[in-house]
Structures are given as structure tokens and as C-alpha cells.
Amino acid sequence: MRASVWLAFTPQDTLFIRDGRAFDAGVENAAQAVWPTPSTIAGAVTAAFGGREPCEVRGPVLARCDSTGERWTPFFRTPADLVRREETSEEVLRLSPAPAPVGVTTDLGTVPQWLDGAGLAGMGPQWGGWLSGSTMTRYLAGNVAVEPVHPKDASGGSLVHLEADPVDVEPHVGLARGAERTARTGFLYQAAHLRLRQRWGFLAECVVCDGWDAQRRESVPFGGRGRLAWVEQVSGVNWPQAPSASVDGDAYPDGRVAVYVATPALWPEGWMPPLRTWAPGSELVAAAVGDAQPVATATPGERGARPMNRMLRWAVPAGSVYFLKFADSDHATTWAQGKQAQAERQERCGTGVHGTAFGRDPKDRLRTAGFGVVLTGVWK
Incomplete structure (x- = not known):
């Protein structure tokens, strides 16, 4: 029998997570941090349980905690089929596949085009940002219309939407190190770190089996060497x-x-x-x-x-x-x-x-x- 436990990770410092692409501080002079990936959060979960791995980890999920420190609201990347009607327009619509035989023939076969609410083919500028969990529920139920709507008056209620990532970018100066972790003379570089804004963090669902008795730690390494995140078990969170x-x-x-x-x-x-x-x-x-x-x-x-x-x-x-x-x-x-x-x-x-x-x-x-x-x- 499996059970589900949700953990919240609140970074206490900037995030500096690399995406795996090579970076040579002697040639390039800027490095960019990226958003945590599933492998990042899975490693943090394992550390939180003292090295024990649950059956599965599902995340990360961006989330915001309320002023009481008890309730977390999850946010999800805006679906790619939600677009602006025009580049500068606030109206949003959901695309639908064009009916046959409209399509573009490629080496992969006939790929359907998309239709907007006016029946015009094309993709349109993407909306981007993040949707709250409640808005995502409405989207999944088909209650985000294919007709152009204003986000603040959509299908009888506002769409809770974030235009951009809730982070501030902080420039840091670093010095490249050799194999023995000694400084390499002249190898200075600048790194852009990400700092989550107040009350923001990441959630992870941990699927555990019968007999699970691992004790949770209160802090774990997260977001780069020497950086920590507070860990807490939370309730009332679901997909x-x-x-x-x-x-x-x-x-x-x-x-x-x-x-x-x-x-x-x-x-x-x-x-x-x-x-x-x-x-x-x-x-x-x-x-x-x-x-x-x-x-x-x-x-x-x-x-x-x-x-x-x-x-x-x-x-x-x-x-x-x-x-x-x-x-x-x-x-x-x-x-x-x-x-x-x-x-x-x-x-x-x-x-x-x-x-x-x-x-x-x-x-x-x-x-x-x-x-x-x-x-x-x-x-x-």
C-alpha cells in the first residue's frame, strides 16, 4: 500500500543550479542559473530523509505560502495552447486543432495547424508565466474558453496568473578553481543567481510504501554548494x-x-x-x-x-x-x-x-x- 506525503522546500539563499552544459570560465565570462529540475528536487528529498529514497518523487512544483505560513498555493507553467490574441493584447484564448484537411505536410506527415477563436490558422504569441492550481483545474475541465477573454473576467471568474517567474536575478562574481579546488589566476567570471521572493518555495510529492519510518530533516542542501533550504511537511496540497x-x-x-x-x-x-x-x-x-x-x-x-x-x-x-x-x-x-x-x-x-x-x-x-x-x- 502506498501513501503520499508532500514536502515544501524554502530556499534560504540564492539558487545557482546549472543545466549541465559546459562552461569555461576562461573563455566565457557569464554563467546563468536555471530553474530546479526533477533531479534537483529528488536529490533534496533523499537528503531530507537521511539518504533514504521514497518509491517516487513528483515535482518540483512552484508554490507560494500565505501569511500564516500554513497554506501553500501551487503554480504551474501556463499551457502552451493558451496565447494572446495579439502581441500587445490582454485578451487570452485557447487554441484548438484545425479540422481536416487543414494542415502542413512535413517529413513527419500532415501536422495539424491550430485555430484561434476567430477560426484563423496559426499559433499566436504565447501567454507565458504561471497559472495557479485552481486555474489549472478550470483549464483541465475545459472552462478556459477558445473565444478571446480577458484574464480578469474569464468564464465567470478571474484567471490567477503570474506574468513572470517570482525571482530576482542577482549578479555574483566568481573565480574558477582547479582540480585541487585552488584558484586559477585571472579566471574571474560573473554568475547570475536566482533569488526566490518572500514566501515562495517548491513542493514535492513523495510516494512512500508501508513500513516507511524515515525521519525528516529540517534543512537540506539546495540550489548550489553551501546553500540550504528549510524543509517541512505540508497538508492540503494536491495536483x-x-x-x-x-x-x-x-x-x-x-x-x-x-x-x-x-x-x-x-x-x-x-x-x-x-x-x-x-x-x-x-x-x-x-x-x-x-x-x-x-x-x-x-x-x-x-x-x-x-x-x-x-x-x-x-x-x-x-x-x-x-x-x-x-x-x-x-x-x-x-x-x-x-x-x-x-x-x-x-x-x-x-x-x-x-x-x-x-x-x-x-x-x-x-x-x-x-x-x-x-x-x-x-x-x-
């Missing part, structure tokens, strides 16, 4: 809800499932999720995928030693959306939420893919570290 069947409709009408990528995904086929293996019977109708994101993964060293076998990979970025079509709503619901799941699919995907890492074997370390957590919704 945005999957659609539910209404009185006069199905959860996924006509088997249409929108798959939202909540954490960077590393799939064997690159940008394409492994649907033949992990979503049998589905058809990919369209996708809105951002630029590939470089991430570094590593095999942890023994007893706190530095990570070994560091590898640079290119991930599908969070916020990407895939539009799938199943035979009917029952098949879609079974796959997304696990209702009446077949034994083989149950073994691979657990009780449904919503809120879980997708596309790899259950014990694959990229899956258990939290790469490729997806949420399921509807599209029209």
Missing part, C-alpha cells in the same frame, strides 16, 4: 483535479484527452510521448511543445559523495500540451484516471496517469525522480 463526468456529459467527451506536461519530460522518442506502449488505442491529433530544455541528470555517489556519471539530456519543457483521441470516453477515462483498468495497463501506469510520471517503466530512475509528470484534461 489539480482531473475532469469529472457531469450530469449530462462524460469526463472526456468523444475520447478527447489533453495531456499537460507538469514537469520536464525525458521520453525515449524525444518530443513524442511513447503512446504505442503507454497509451494504446490513442491517436495524437496535435501538440503544442516548447523549445527543448537542457537538464543534467546524475547517478548519486555513495554516502553523500558528489554525483557521478553526469549526463546532459534534452527534455520536453513543462507547459507542453498533447491532444489525444481515444475510441470513446470510457477508454479515455480508464487510461487517464484508472477506472476499470486492465491488468496490463494497471501494472504499467498504476491507477491512472493523471498526476503521475508518464512514459517509462515503474522503476526507471527518470520516472521515480519525477520527470514527465502529466495532468489530463479535455479539449474541444
Whole structure:
């Protein structure tokens, strides 16, 4: 039997996390920190439990704590199919796949174009930023319209949206070091660190099994050498809800499932999720995928030693959306939420893919570290 525990990590210093690409301080004079990845948060979780690894870690999830210090509100990358009507417009709309035969023929076949609320083909300028968990629930339920709306008056209520990352960029000056960690004369460089604003942090869902008795530490290394984050167990946090069947409709009408990528995904086929293996019977109708994101993964060293076998990979970025079509709503619901799941699919995907890492074997370390957590919704 598995249980879910949510941990909150509040950095106490700037974040300086590299994405794995080589940086030579003698040639380049600026280094840029990046957002924490699933491998970053999984390492912090393991450290928080004194070196013990839970069955799975799902995160990181950006979150803001209220003034009481008790309630956390999660935020998610704005889905790539939400765009501005124009570059300078405040009106937002949700794209939908263009009906056949509109499309562009490429080496990969006929790729559907997108239609905005006025029936015009094209993508349009992306909205960007972050959506709150409650707004994401409305998005997954299909309540963010394909017609242009103002974010402050959308579908009967405002869309809680952040325009940009809640961080301040701080320049730091560093000195490159040699193999023995001695200074290299003349090798000065500037590094841009990220400092989260007050009451912001990261959440991680930890899936633990029966008999789990590891004691949690109050602080762990996070965001670079010599930097710490406070750790606390929190309650009242969940992934945005999957659609539910209404009185006069199905959860996924006509088997249409929108798959939202909540954490960077590393799939064997690159940008394409492994649907033949992990979503049998589905058809990919369209996708809105951002630029590939470089991430570094590593095999942890023994007893706190530095990570070994560091590898640079290119991930599908969070916020990407895939539009799938199943035979009917029952098949879609079974796959997304696990209702009446077949034994083989149950073994691979657990009780449904919503809120879980997708596309790899259950014990694959990229899956258990939290790469490729997806949420399921509807599209029209």
C-alpha cells in the first residue's frame, strides 16, 4: 500500500543550479542559473530523509505560502495552447486543432495547424508565466474558453496568473578553481543567481510504501554548494483535479484527452510521448511543445559523495500540451484516471496517469525522480 506525503522546500539563499552544459570560465565570462529540475528536487528529498529514497518523487512544483505560513498555493507553467490574441493584447484564448484537411505536410506527415477563436490558422504569441492550481483545474475541465477573454473576467471568474517567474536575478562574481579546488589566476567570471521572493518555495510529492519510518530533516542542501533550504511537511496540497463526468456529459467527451506536461519530460522518442506502449488505442491529433530544455541528470555517489556519471539530456519543457483521441470516453477515462483498468495497463501506469510520471517503466530512475509528470484534461 502506498501513501503520499508532500514536502515544501524554502530556499534560504540564492539558487545557482546549472543545466549541465559546459562552461569555461576562461573563455566565457557569464554563467546563468536555471530553474530546479526533477533531479534537483529528488536529490533534496533523499537528503531530507537521511539518504533514504521514497518509491517516487513528483515535482518540483512552484508554490507560494500565505501569511500564516500554513497554506501553500501551487503554480504551474501556463499551457502552451493558451496565447494572446495579439502581441500587445490582454485578451487570452485557447487554441484548438484545425479540422481536416487543414494542415502542413512535413517529413513527419500532415501536422495539424491550430485555430484561434476567430477560426484563423496559426499559433499566436504565447501567454507565458504561471497559472495557479485552481486555474489549472478550470483549464483541465475545459472552462478556459477558445473565444478571446480577458484574464480578469474569464468564464465567470478571474484567471490567477503570474506574468513572470517570482525571482530576482542577482549578479555574483566568481573565480574558477582547479582540480585541487585552488584558484586559477585571472579566471574571474560573473554568475547570475536566482533569488526566490518572500514566501515562495517548491513542493514535492513523495510516494512512500508501508513500513516507511524515515525521519525528516529540517534543512537540506539546495540550489548550489553551501546553500540550504528549510524543509517541512505540508497538508492540503494536491495536483489539480482531473475532469469529472457531469450530469449530462462524460469526463472526456468523444475520447478527447489533453495531456499537460507538469514537469520536464525525458521520453525515449524525444518530443513524442511513447503512446504505442503507454497509451494504446490513442491517436495524437496535435501538440503544442516548447523549445527543448537542457537538464543534467546524475547517478548519486555513495554516502553523500558528489554525483557521478553526469549526463546532459534534452527534455520536453513543462507547459507542453498533447491532444489525444481515444475510441470513446470510457477508454479515455480508464487510461487517464484508472477506472476499470486492465491488468496490463494497471501494472504499467498504476491507477491512472493523471498526476503521475508518464512514459517509462515503474522503476526507471527518470520516472521515480519525477520527470514527465502529466495532468489530463479535455479539449474541444
